[in-house]
Amino acid sequence: MAAPQIDSERLLGALGLAGALLAGALLGMGQTGLFFLILLALLTFSLLAFALSKAAVHPEKVGFWILGLAVLAVPWSGIRITGFASLADMLLVVALPFVAYSLITRRIRIRLPNWLIVGAALLALSVILTELAPKDLVVTAVPQDTGNFIYENTGGSNLQMGARLMLALVVFPLFGVFLVRNWGQVSTLTTLWTAGVSISCAVALADAFLGTGLQEMFGTSDLVEGAFGAQNYGHIGADVRYVGLAFHPVALSLSVAMVIPVLVTRMNSRRGVAIYSPLLVLVLGASYLSGSRTGVVLLIATIVLFLLLRPRSRKPILWIVAILLGIAFVATWLDLSVLPERFTTASISDSDTERWQRINEGISNALARPFYGYGFEVSRHAHNTLLQLLSSGGFMALFGFLSVIFVYIRTGIRLESRIFDKSVGQDVVACALALIIFLVAGTFSNAIFDRYIYVPALIIMAAYALNQFEGNKQGKGKAGVRHQ
Numbered sequence: 001m002a003a004p005q006i007d008s009e010r011l012l013g014a015l016g017l018a019g020a021l022l023a024g025a026l027l028g029m030g031q032t033g034l035f036f037l038i039l040l041a042l043l044t045f046s047l048l049a050f051a052l053s054k055a056a057v058h059p060e061k062v063g064f065w066i067l068g069l070a071v072l073a074v075p076w077s078g079i080r081i082t083g084f085a086s087l088a089d090m091l092l093v094v095a096l097p098f099v100a101y102s103l104i105t106r107r108i109r110i111r112l113p114n115w116l117i118v119g120a121a122l123l124a125l126s127v128i129l130t131e132l133a134p135k136d137l138v139v140t141a142v143p144q145d146t147g148n149f150i151y152e153n154t155g156g157s158n159l160q161m162g163a164r165l166m167l168a169l170v171v172f173p174l175f176g177v178f179l180v181r182n183w184g185q186v187s188t189l190t191t192l193w194t195a196g197v198s199i200s201c202a203v204a205l206a207d208a209f210l211g212t213g214l215q216e217m218f219g220t221s222d223l224v225e226g227a228f229g230a231q232n233y234g235h236i237g238a239d240v241r242y243v244g245l246a247f248h249p250v251a252l253s254l255s256v257a258m259v260i261p262v263l264v265t266r267m268n269s270r271r272g273v274a275i276y277s278p279l280l281v282l283v284l285g286a287s288y289l290s291g292s293r294t295g296v297v298l299l300i301a302t303i304v305l306f307l308l309l310r311p312r313s314r315k316p317i318l319w320i321v322a323i324l325l326g327i328a329f330v331a332t333w334l335d336l337s338v339l340p341e342r343f344t345t346a347s348i349s350d351s352d353t354e355r356w357q358r359i360n361e362g363i364s365n366a367l368a369r370p371f372y373g374y375g376f377e378v379s380r381h382a383h384n385t386l387l388q389l390l391s392s393g394g395f396m397a398l399f400g401f402l403s404v405i406f407v408y409i410r411t412g413i414r415l416e417s418r419i420f421d422k423s424v425g426q427d428v429v430a431c432a433l434a435l436i437i438f439l440v441a442g443t444f445s446n447a448i449f450d451r452y453i454y455v456p457a458l459i460i461m462a463a464y465a466l467n468q469f470e471g472n473k474q475g476k477g478k479a480g481v482r483h484q
Helices: 008-028 032-055 059-073 087-105 114-132 158-179 183-210 214-218 227-232 249-265 270-289 293-309 311-333 347-368 376-381 385-418 422-441 451-474
Strands: 080-082
Touching: 059 087, 059 158, 059 183, 080 087, 087 158, 087 451, 114 158, 114 385, 158 376, 158 385, 158 451, 183 214, 183 249, 183 270, 183 422, 183 451, 249 270, 249 293, 249 311, 249 422, 249 451, 270 293, 270 311, 293 311, 293 422, 347 385, 385 422, 385 451, 422 451
Parallel strands: none
Antiparallel strands: none
């Protein structure tokens, strides 16, 4: 079935209908406070968009660079402006009026992937059904953990967490559709993403070897209170876990694992090797300092992915192996264990026991209530993405989420042969590989709400929209678009 043809006028109409349905649902559930908050936000952004159209000479360029700054700052999830809002969150809020301006003034004509629409609709429907489902039918209670640190208490209500997932998974990537105008900007966003991860990694290494204290200076209050052994940062050999500018060591290692495909694909020339091999050393060193076993598994998965899917990148893979051997040599020379202490102590057994306990609980709860879950407020309990979604919203949530992710991956891989600029095409494919690595991480992690995960999806959707624009303007097979 052909994908629907959508222009800005129809999209505005669809958004109006969706807004009316959402308003009715919120009022029907008694969420009047949330309804008026959303209404106020829409009015504010509409006024800002109108003001921009009158005051700014090139608002689309301003919007792109605000988005670029947000992409740069997304890996810095530990930098909080207020409460649970990060620096990137604030920049994305500032970018919203520019998205509205582009939607209103720019005639956008793209064929949206059917499964993206279906997946997003199923996910949203699962949130609503879970909200309406009787809570007293829970067979096996799923406890909501509390702790002493911010990262242990990042939950919310079913509607809040469901909306947060929709914003990160669907809305955030669409920013690229509205604010990116040319192929050079796609490459720029990719570069800014790698720069953001690299800066976070540089902060971790600076703290480890120079004792700069930058992590505690810019990070959350968790570090000041001693999370991850922060009181011993800068002491070589101490049992600590570095976070860079992220809020958690696993977030740092996952960011590194997802950005490695971009670094590797850009090492396709002498100039590329000269620029990106030092960055590869930097990010691998930071992943080592994070003390995350997730990073080790994902690095192995990355090597396997490239050997299977990108045989032309075997030379950069050899660079990764050489860098790892170099890191091991330096660690030995500094009288450090090649593996962090956390990998060789009893804490591994404790961590594994807790992880398997949560997985078993997730399985029993999913089997007890497979069609609609217990609510997205308990999503972070299961240490597995599949169980997390099943426990939250049942099969509908799982199918919707995977539909959207696989659309991004499939689109990124197929775009390579359609983009005339080979370097941009390679970046887009690298972003698709990054999302595959995220899915691999989902077998033993519970990160689905955080925006840093979906930067590759934003880049893919920006390239997809540009491909559609050029096809509409100049016909198939012209102006930078090649048929397979």
